[in-house]
Amino acid sequence: MPEAPPDEPPALHVENVDVTYGRAVSALRSVSLTVPHGAVVALLGANGAGKTTLLRAVSGTLRLHRGAITAGRIRYGGTALDGRDPVAAVRAGVVQVPEGRRVFAGLSVDENLRSGGLGLGRRGRAQVQEARDRVLALFPRLAERTGQAAGLLSGGEQQMLAIGRALMAAPRLLLLDEPSLGLAPRMVHRIAEVIREINGQGTAVLLVEQNAGMALSLADHAHVLEVGETRLSGPAGELARTDAVRRLYLGEAAEDQGAA
Ligand SMILES: Nc1ncnc2c1ncn2[C@@H]1O[C@H](COP(=O)(O)OP(=O)(O)OP(=O)(O)O)[C@@H](O)[C@H]1O
Numbered sequence: 001m002p003e004a005p006p007d008e009p010p011a012l013h014v015e016n017v018d019v020t021y022g023r024a025v026s027a028l029r030s031v032s033l034t035v036p037h038g039a040v041v042a043l044l045g046a047n048g049a050g051k052t053t054l055l056r057a058v059s060g061t062l063r064l065h066r067g068a069i070t071a072g073r074i075r076y077g078g079t080a081l082d083g084r085d086p087v088a089a090v091r092a093g094v095v096q097v098p099e100g101r102r103v104f105a106g107l108s109v110d111e112n113l114r115s116g117g118l119g120l121g122r123r124g125r126a127q128v129q130e131a132r133d134r135v136l137a138l139f140p141r142l143a144e145r146t147g148q149a150a151g152l153l154s155g156g157e158q159q160m161l162a163i164g165r166a167l168m169a170a171p172r173l174l175l176l177d178e179p180s181l182g183l184a185p186r187m188v189h190r191i192a193e194v195i196r197e198i199n200g201q202g203t204a205v206l207l208v209e210q211n212a213g214m215a216l217s218l219a220d221h222a223h224v225l226e227v228g229e230t231r232l233s234g235p236a237g238e239l240a241r242t243d244a245v246r247r248l249y250l251g252e253a254a255e256d257q258g259a260a
């Protein structure tokens, strides 16, 4: 893998990554992808394809899963992330929003947000305040509810909080694991807008989704995983036009079948 010159904006490089859980379950086989600086890259695939596993490998949270073994290289800018822990990833600027939101239900919105800045070492009060202000400007619904217990928020609001909590660490690359899952269409639309806004502010996004329509509308590039291997890769607009993606992930009839 080429080393980036020090003044070049950082990109994520995942190269030939294998992940096995214990001895039996091979979750990823030789998966490679790149997230260029400032880009949105979508990772699509059915249940069990290995999407979450890939995000865990990048964010270091795979180390929290006993028996997981990784091979291959993962690098963000000049920092090697393979085999590192989540704190190393956060310090490098890479933060994951976990699947299923997982906010701290008993803590307030504000306490949840502040927990997102932990692990970064000492940051001045002003920096934390600034990050919080930015997050609350992005999510006015959270701003109205800072004292409320997170467990009482709606599903969409909890998703916003989970994203907001990750943004408190001021990531340069945000890893999003199925942010649209279980949300009503209006809220899915809102989440898509938020992702666009975050990206517009200069944060790259690796977006795992089963909602291929939403993901492909946001992404520059996309990859489709199938049982642990990359099945398709390409510009998002091109993938959205392939028969396999339209049939399997966009729920459309393939062109040749649709002809009357
Ligand atoms: N902690 C674990 N221990 C053992 N096997 C695991 C573990 N986590 C995931 N797996 C297995 O690894 C494979 C990939 O799982 P993963 O969660 O990465 O898929 P996914 O694409 O995110 O699926 P989904 O869309 O359902 O979230 C699956 O076969 C799963 O059962």
Ligand SMILES: [Mg+2]
Pocket (backbone or CB within 6 Å): 051, 052, 053, 099, 177
């Ligand atoms: Mg998953």
